[in-house]
Amino acid sequence: MDSWIFHSANICLALGFIEFPLESGPLISRCALVIGLILHCDWSIKVICSPLVFTWNVVMLIVNIGHLIHLFYTLRQVNFYSKSLERVYNRMFAPMGVSKLTFQRLSSDDLASIHRLEAGEAYSIQGLTKNDRLSLLVSGRANVISNGKYLHPIEPLEFMDSPEFESNCHNSDDKMNVSIMAVVPCRYISWERCNLEYHLIKETDFSNALSYMVARDITNKLYSMNKKVSLKLLK
Template sequence: MNETTYFQLSTLLMCKTWTLPNHPLFQFASGFLLLSYLSPPGIYGLLYLRCCLTIASIFYTLWGWLILCSIDTCVWNLIFTFVNAVYVIFIVFKINPFIRFPHDVELVYRDLFKPLKVSRNSFLKIYKCTREVQTLKAEDVYCYEGETLVDKLSLLLSGRLAVLKNGKTVHLIDAHQFVDSPEWFGVGSNETYQVTVMALEECRLIIWHRDKLKLTIADEPYLQAVMDNILGKDVVKKLLFVTGTVGNAATSNCSTNVNENSKLIVPYHKAMDQVIKRNINPEPNGVHCFWSLSRINEDIETNV
């Protein structure tokens, strides 16, 4: 009895003869299957894995169709090919969603938002809140001090703007800087601008409906943090690049005295000291900050 059992097992476990190696299609398929096991971690590793499995399944399908002439081998591997190909397409679109913006908006995305890891899909949500892209000729006025309501958020795409307070030039706004970043923080839509903004040359601005934008990112904490980060930095830059003519009665008006040298960089340690201490109240000599930032409360949202 034991000899019979041993003979049966030896028959099952040992091959008397070996067939020739399979067709090269089978070898290629197995090679790509092996490569799929070597995929690295991460989204690109997953893409590599699915590409290898797709190619392997194609070779297995061809092997079953041309060499084995086996319908079930072909059908199963066609299914595997389809499933993996769908995953490849999905991952490719996730890595690069092929969302394109107008050239100047694309530059804004690359300069301001992409460094903060904002995806194109997320930036598209912001871009869809655009009210218009406005063009200003030289000396056209964007907003009037004490008259124009703060119901928008604008970014300068090209050109240069001058900010005036009581008819005097305060500072300049260059391309890829926000026009009304200080008003983003806690200023209601029923309030008016505290400065006048005028174009020094032909300018193009992208204008968002501010309340619509705030509602859009209300459920996106990361986008909220990104917008606060970008706009907060813009406010700090405005404080750092305040002209030395604020409060000086001898300051000339915009059309005669605005040039490349009209910006004065405040010494960094003094400027940051002012920002940290919120030292924005009028000084004894009458020099004051032209934005009433003391009204800004972090927890206040714009009323809709």
């Protein structure tokens, strides 16, 4: 009997609704749905001879093939133009569920830029530098200074100006409240505030991940400063 087509189609459709815990899991599920719908099309026209059922299966098949093509596009091999960016993605954004394609788009030359600082060079001067960007230290080491007093260091894969970025989110014309000086040669990636905030509205995954990482970075900086104050009091 031709019932095997019907049963095989439903098995494939059932597999299509299983969430496989793999990077290519959505692709596997969508392929199963496409195969199941192809079998349903064959069954509806050959076995039950129903043009209506066949038509609806074809419509759903076309929709799923379109989604499958989209998945192939998003899961294609994505290469970053810089090893530093790949390291930043693998260490910070990949664990947060941000796709390579999204990070590549938001770290492109149109939205971000990579800069160098020599030892002793300033990233910002207190009261002079505009607070209109967010930067992430990729390599090197920098110190944060306020009114001539050392506050805390900035290590690789830490944001350089997360407290200022968060506290002045409604006014990019404000000036930096601290000076940030490179201790050794540094490289950092920087996003302009206006461009970044505009794209965060559209890229919700990146927005959620960035908000979490900025908040965690600020917490770590506050903890470091409180620990420093506590040690001074104990002395």
